[in-house]
Amino acid sequence: MKTIVTTAYRPTEVTKRRAQETAQFLGLQVVERNKRPIYKLHGELAADIIVCKKERLELYPVGQSEPFFFHPNSAAFRSKRPLENDPLIEVSGLVAGDAFLDCTLGMASDALIASLVVGDRGRVVGCESDPVIAHVIREGLKNYQDMPKLHESMRRIQVVTQHAVDYLKALDDDCFDVVYMDPMFTEQIAEASNFAPLRNNADHGQLTEEWVTEAKRVARKSVVLKAHFRSTDFETFGFKRRVRPNTKFHFGVIQMDKSQ
Ligand SMILES: C[S@@+](CC[C@H](N)C(=O)[O-])C[C@H]1O[C@@H](n2cnc3c(N)ncnc32)[C@H](O)[C@@H]1O
Structure with a gap:
């Protein structure tokens, strides 16, 4: 389009x-x-x-009367709860000072939570393959004025307009602590976020063997996948699934333990 x-x-x-x-x-x-x-x-x-x-x-997007724009979205309320209990932080083992690679940036809500946790000694990079989504989010993270407590964490996120596998392939071994992927769900769920207008614009590519292999090569601590609770990708690609009762999505983790 x-x-x-x-x-x-x-x-x-x-x-x-x-x-x-x-x-x-x-x-x-x-x-x-x-x-x-x-x-x-x-x-x-x-x-x-x-x-x-x-x-x-x-x-x-064509046919949409509601715009898509950057907003902290779910990060707004997640940031007010204890971060160590946030499911992404819990499964990934992310701590202050770590380097976090988000392969599927989207609205950057997960990246923002990770950025709050890693703090000013840490690093967060977000890959987004759709150039327009990437730029709307890049500018939003740079200029968003509300919620001043989140500004430092927003400004820390480096947005890369690239397919995650291409980005991973160019990286050295073990150069991020956590590599995270949250591809588009194949099953539609009711979305409360303002990502909904973007369903058609987003990259709907799914996880591949190559993507997981590259993520494992690059991650020192863990590789984390978020997917629909009915997804079989956890088992197909060797992620240990953390079941979250009554939730539409689960997290899965591959522990790398290369940090020492
Ligand atoms: C489900 S959303 C991610 C939501 C994100 N975790 C958040 O907190 O807002 C998936 C996003 O990743 C992008 N994407 C999907 N596959 C990708 C890939 N292989 N490389 C880079 N971006 C990708 C899509 O365009 C979409 O914007």
């Missing part, structure tokens, strides 16, 4: 400049808004639309 860049309904010098910069970064065309509503632009251009506002970038 083609994507174009435009400004908010009433453009300013700031939003016009943002639109130019965004289009240049992503190699896309800028289309003047001319006070057209989104549904009209969708009809005229048959393209997904990135709207550059003063405070954030919003993506309107």
Whole structure:
């Protein structure tokens, strides 16, 4: 699907400049808004639309009237609970000072929790293969103004626009403590997040033997998979499943124990 860049309904010098910069970064065309509503632009251009506002970038996929934009999402309430009890942190064994690679960044909610845990001595990298999603999230993590307690952790996350397997293949052995993957579920679940408008844009590729082999080569401590509770990927790829009663998704872990 083609994507174009435009400004908010009433453009300013700031939003016009943002639109130019965004289009240049992503190699896309800028289309003047001319006070057209989104549904009209969708009809005229048959393209997904990135709207550059003063405070954030919003993506309107074709046929969607609700935009996708960065928001801490589930990280907002998870960050208020004891982090050592967060299921991702518990299964991964992630601690302060660690390096965390999120192979499937999406909304960056999991990466944000990991970033809170690793702190200023740690490192978080997030791979996102869809360039538009990656850029909306990259800009959001950089500029989000609410929830100041999360700013440092947001700004720490380095967003890489690349397929995770390609990124992993270029890495040295044992260079991250934890490697995490959360591919799109093959079974649809009711989503409370604002990721829902992006279902069609996201990369729906599933876990492969090569992906897991590369993750194991790169991880010192653990490789973690999140998947639908009915997924057989845990067993297929050798993850030890942590059953979470009454939840739609489970975590699985492969312990590497290469840290000493
Ligand atoms: C289920 S979402 C991840 C949600 C994320 N854990 C969060 O907390 O918001 C999966 C995301 O990973 C991306 N993705 C899927 N396969 C990928 C791959 N092989 N490499 C990089 N990104 C991938 C999709 O485009 C989508 O944005």
